[in-house]
Amino acid sequence: MTATLNDAPPQAPAEPTSTRSANSASRGKFDSSTLLAIFVGLVAIALTLGPILYLIVGGFRSQQNLATNPTGLPDPWMWANYADILKDSTFWRQSLNSLIVALGTTIGVVLFGTMAAYPLARYRFKGRELVYLVFVTGLMFPLTVAVLPLYFMIRSLGLTGSLWGLIVPQIAFALPITVIIMRPFLRAIPRELEEAAFVDGVTRVGFFWRVVLPLARPGMITVGVLAFIGSWNAYLLPLLLLTGPQTGMTLPLGVTAFQGQHASATTLIMAYTSLSMVPALIFFLLLERRIVDGLTGAVKG
Amino acid sequence: MTTIETSGKGRGPVGDTSSAGPRPVSPDVMAMRRRDQRRKWREIAIFTGPGLILFALFVVFPVASAARYSLYKWNGVKKFSDAEFIGFENYARALWGGNDPATRQAFKTAYTEPFWQAMSHNLLIIVASMAVQLPLALIIALVLNRKFPGRSIVRVIIFAPYVISEVIAGVMWFIIFDPNGIATQFMESIGLHAPSGGWFESQTWGIWTVFFIVTWKYLGLAIILFLAGLSGVPQELQEAAAIDGASWWQIQRRINIPLIGPTIRIWVFLSLIGSIQLFDMVWVLNRGGTQGQYSTIATFMMQYGYFRKDVGFGSAIAVIMFLISLIVAIAYMLTILRKDNDNAELARGN
Secondary structure (H helix, E strand, O other): OHHHHHHHHHHHHHHHHHHHHHHHHOOOOOOHHHHHHHHHHHHHHHHHHHHHHHHHHHOOOOHHHHHHOOOOOOOOOOOHHHHHHHHOHHHHHHHHHHHHHHHHHHHHHHHHHHHHHHHHHHOOOOOHHHHHHHHHHHOOOOHHHHHHHHHHHHHHOOOOOOOHHHHHHHHHHHHHHHHHHHHHHHHOOOHHHHHHHHHOOOOHHHHHHHHHHHHOHHHHHHHHHHHHHHHHHOOHHHHHHOOOOHHHOOHHHHHHHHHHHOOOOHHHHHHHHHHHHHHHHHHHHHHHHHHHHHHHHHHHO | OHHHHHHOOOOHHHHHHHOOOOOOOOHHHHHHHHHHHHHHHHHHHHHHHHHHHHHHHHHHHHHHHHHHHOOEEOOOOOOHHHOEEOOOHHHHHHHHOOOOHHHHHHHHHHHHHHHHHHHHHHHHHHHHHHHHHHHHHHHHHHHHOOOOOOHHHHHHHHHHHHHOOHHHHHHHHHHHOOOOOHHHHHHHHOOOOOOOOOOOOOOOHHHHHHHHHHHHHHHHHHHHHHHHHHOOOOHHHHHHHHHOOOOHHHHHHHHHHHHOHHHHHHHHHHHHHHHHHOOHHHHHOHHHOOOOOOOOHHHHHHHHHHHOOOHHHHHHHHHHHHHHHHHHHHHHHHHHHHHHHHHHHHHHOO
């Protein structure tokens, strides 16, 4: 794992040169395989974006327009669907809940995960590999298996309906992958830095805060982004725990509650679903590189 | 080196004295070493402790509880201490209708058949992923693995569905595949008939519709992973082969595909585990269908364990699901992934 993560940086600069040489080797600017690539790319974009655009545009339709002319542009464009949802506080409350849960989960995962990985990466002690193995086997423990007992446990703690009841288990379930990704990052910090810091009288704990955390930032961003997306999209645990009023729900649960409530107003559901998709898409566009690197790095590791 | 060690907290002097020849370790040094050890363990506890406790409390304990609940008849409402211990009856009910001949026929209809129906759907998703998604993603990745105008935008967009939640993807496609929706109208306009009663309600098409949506959401991940793997294949190999007169397809088959083998095998692993645990999307799509046309083990578990309040039975299903994941994961790691790890060790020079 260490090797693959260390391999990653040298691969990146190799890419531009290799593609350039491939281009010079080809006959023209647009040979047939380039055209094929463009064609496949366009088809893939259409199939990916088509349904999403249909959903977003559908939010601007009247119910009647959807029934009679679902393929054309809305006529007239109806702003009321989106406006009504945005004027209602429920949508905003759910967005806020999702944000709180996602941020809480992310901070917890990054903090506890990095802390847990630190001794596993840099200390020598008996049982180290055993502790690591415990976290690795944690990957095999899906939330689905644990969800019923977890529900009873949180219910007996009186935390159903509370966002804490979501955040804490989500942190716990994201720890394994975090420890696995973070360990090689922490290992890669040079020994000399540590020794120099100790000469200056820094304690191990101080070293962790002042040197390790800043240096391990790329890894922490990766696990943080993965944890954030996972939490933002989570459905199963909220489904069991947030059974109270709609204002206490997170967005995915809110979407299904809204769907159940407005079963006949399809275009309104389309607007609600589109709006709840927007934050995830913006977040994705901002951090696309990080997400992809994180995932491919995690998979290679 | 020596200066660092002597001024380093507590471990310096030991290293220093050794150079002066063998000498009995003084009690002072022993005490220092012990203190050093204690300090080390305390730090390990401070760092790893919180994570380990969270993990034990909220991951290990619930999974163990599921195993315990699965041996009881419990509705989740009364106290668990009042629940009736029934041994492996819950498992027996799911697998073959239970051990009591008097109720077996009724239990078969109520528990066994829906259980195996759900299991068969997971199996179908697994097989279809390997047979459809894998070749499709591989071919697309191979075609896109070159420089062309708009390459980066294609990559971004292809990957976007992975970030959208299963819930949103489910609701979106539920509207598109509505019996009166756009998918049906499109089919009719080209002279084909959508399944009567709607896409999801159809006994044959329901699960395939779900598979289509799963593919829409997760194919991009596979393509991006494969492309990342392909970017690591040395260009010289392909150029050399091209000079030797190898065709495009020969280069892919002999060089590119074998060299991204490890990435493909990891994807297969992720896909297997994901297919076994598929829940969110299927639940959003009418909880697996009015007659379980596309139920999965996970939705079956929730249906019985939570909504029908048969917690013992639901837990038994959860444990069965866990065991399947575990066996698949271990078998796959020991057989297929181990080879990759060995190769990685070799490459690392160990």
